[in-house]
Amino acid sequence: MKVLYYPGCTLKTSARNFEDSAKASMKILGFELEELERWNCCGTVYSLSSDDLMHKLAPIRNLIRVKEQGDNKVVTLCSMCYNTLKQANELFREDEDARYKINSFMEREKDYEGDVEVIHMLTFLKEVVGFENVSKKVKASLSGLKIAPYYGCLLLRPRSAAIDDIENPTIMEDLLKALDTDVVDYPYRNECCGSYNTVNEVGLVVERTYKMVNIARSSGANIIVTSCPLCQFNLDARQKEVKEKYYDFQEMPVVYFTQIMGKVLGIDSKYMGLELHYVKPELLI
């Protein structure tokens, strides 16, 4: 079965391993991720914090592309693309005035009504594929892995975009358990990673990463799993600066949930892209 899929820019560059592992895993599960034609940047999430409707053009244009392709559902992998498309879409459904203005501004595009459904891959796996079917395809056992699932903020906030219970999400844990892996409960799984502060407030992100990794470790974890390339970058690459600041800091690998899934389902190692990680996930090699 073909599934229309929106990748976003990071998945074509520094998070290639996210896309590769997802595509290969989905193939094993019987689904083919078909890339949306003529997609553009999702608009990135900080644009949503302002009322300027101009910032909504990018995400809406992508949703119009979905309609053009004769579909009304689109799956995303990156949490931020998911959140941006979802929120822009919600605005289109709720705010008639904004809908009218944006449609009028983009006069060469067909009018859009907000009728595309934006789905995150985790939701797709839960509701369309079914975790029990994922479970049936498990090939390899990843014993020794103690996984700390990390949601960050973009899968859960605001409420209108949340893929699960905001305060007590379980969807990632449920998937990881279906993949026969050990999951660790720890309190920072829905905290913010520091997000774009990584550009001009590196110190802040370093502190958060330090805290996050330490509390995951003290809760018994030896690997962190995420679905957001920015979270992955902050929690993984910034460990370099953390190590420089705290000499006794112990590093911990941070991977995408699709890499765990891929490993368990037995995808070719070339799709794992482990060379892209700062902290090498030895346990997945």
Added chain:
Amino acid sequence: MEQRIGVFVCHCGINIASIVRISDVVKAIGDYPGVIHAEEYKYMCSEPGQSMIQKRIKEKKLNGVIVAACSPTLHELTFRNVAVRSGLNPYRCEMANIREHCSWVHHDKDMATAKAIRIIRSLVEKVKLNEELEPLAVSITKRALIIGGGISGIQAALDIANAGYEVILVEKSPSIGGHMAQLSETFPTLDCSQCILTPKMVEVAQNRNIKLYTYAEVDNISGFVGNFKVNIRLKASYVDWDKCVGCGLCIEKCPTKVSSEFEENLSKRKAIYVPFPQAVPNKPVIDREHCRYFATGKCRVCEKVCELKAIDFEEEDKVIEEDVGAIVVATGYQLYDIQKIGEYGAGKYKDVITGLQFERLLSASGPTGGEVKRPSDGKVPKRVSFISCVGSRDPELHKSYCSKVCCMYLAKQAMLYQHRVPKGKATVFYIDIRSDGKNYEEFVQRAQEEEKINFIRGKVSKVYEDNGELVLHAVDTLSGEPLEVRTDLVVLGIAMTPASDIDKLTKILKIQSDKDGFLTEAHPKLRPVESLTPGIFIAGCAHFPKDIPDTVAQSSASASKVMEMFGHKELSHDPMVAWVDEDLCSGCGICISLCPYDSRVLEIKEGKRIATVNEILCEGCGSCIAACPSGASQQRNLQDNQLLKMTDAVLSE
């Protein structure tokens, strides 16, 4: 008889007079057929206004009166009483609402004046056809049913019983006492809750006018005000309470331990148990769900050790019927489900507890003997954080209302903790402090100033466990500083909600509740303890969260309403009820399915099916009349021909 109708137009100060030109109205209506007198006055409901009407009725020999003023829900009774005092049948007096229906909702004076005239004209047409009715008499059973044996039900029961009337008190758990029995000390005086409650519980047991049914539930209620029939289910306790002397040997020997509801799951009780040592009645029940014999078919240890042969495993639930005239619903509250509070761990952390659990830790008769010890490891907490507004005042996620007592009890609990653990550090997180009772503000100030309890204005966003400690993420909104506070125990001032079975009960009683399940009063200001169903009254936290003084006051108010009713020889019922034209009725029964009061009944009269009306049950809502396909159902003084005439009067020029 010739129509001699008088119209009295009220200014209502400027409420009506500033929009409606009263003198024009008086002039126009004075010329209307049937009206022989029209007059205006500034405040018709005042004493001079009423005397004026009284005088004119006699002077002009009026046989119909219209008071054009405010809504009849406000003053119909006032003016009908004026009619009675003047020798006029009160049902020949009507009100024309030219305030809510006219002056309050319009700006244009010309149009409002014209509309007022039309409204009054239509009422003139109605009065012309109004029959002289007499109120219907209803007998009363002077015995009250109280549902719920917490402090609210206890107070209402004692008040009514002490006035000399019989009371039936039904409590679903094995003992009366309710939540108040669980509390340690009470704000703002810090007097011991048990010490003031238990004497009242004993008084209930000893009062000859009170019949106490504990471990019992109301199954069904039929009938109407003054004449209710109640089915009460006496749940099988498997212990013959007449034989049992409460020696406690069975409890001691019972091998099954389960979480104690009374101790808020902080300790265990046996499967055969008395909820707490001061229980009334002090007799055990077997918890069928957890009893080893009922689960496996083997055990019966309690039976073997009971020398008085009081254990009876064959006992079954028994349903009894009682006649009562009035009902007080005092079913109290429960706490909002802690598992819904994800950000504080959703019940996952043992040391994040509810206010009621902390009461048990403070209570001298509690699981720790009054020493404050953490549930997780039994250590005395050196730091305790209290969080208010948990689940309350949160319309987006939980409950929109303020639970009213949390600010005060958290301040009290912080204070009591400080007394028990003088070197301990108590911190209270609040949004704002609501201390609106007598001596309450002084109490909170004492907690802040004298007891040096740290009050932080700000909500806690997250609680988690780290290395045996709890970590709170919060913000001090007065300094704007984000906080990370480490603590040993967290106490949640969690929202109060109605008892879990309130929905079942409102259906049985046919009374209304609001969106949160709290019982609805007949009028939020003027009839706060009556339900909309005559003869059913409400008291305590079943109505809304409230503290002990307010609960006791409201319960006494309910009791006095019951006593007011019982003070009459018989009750009178509004005669403006449905009646049926038996020649027209085809017996189709549509009215029967629609009647919310079960007042329509199918009878066979001379071989013909007739849907008759039980006038005493009818509340005159009009549902059956609107639905009757043949026009056989009619309402007294709101007949079809009256409505047609009224419509004509409104629409004609």
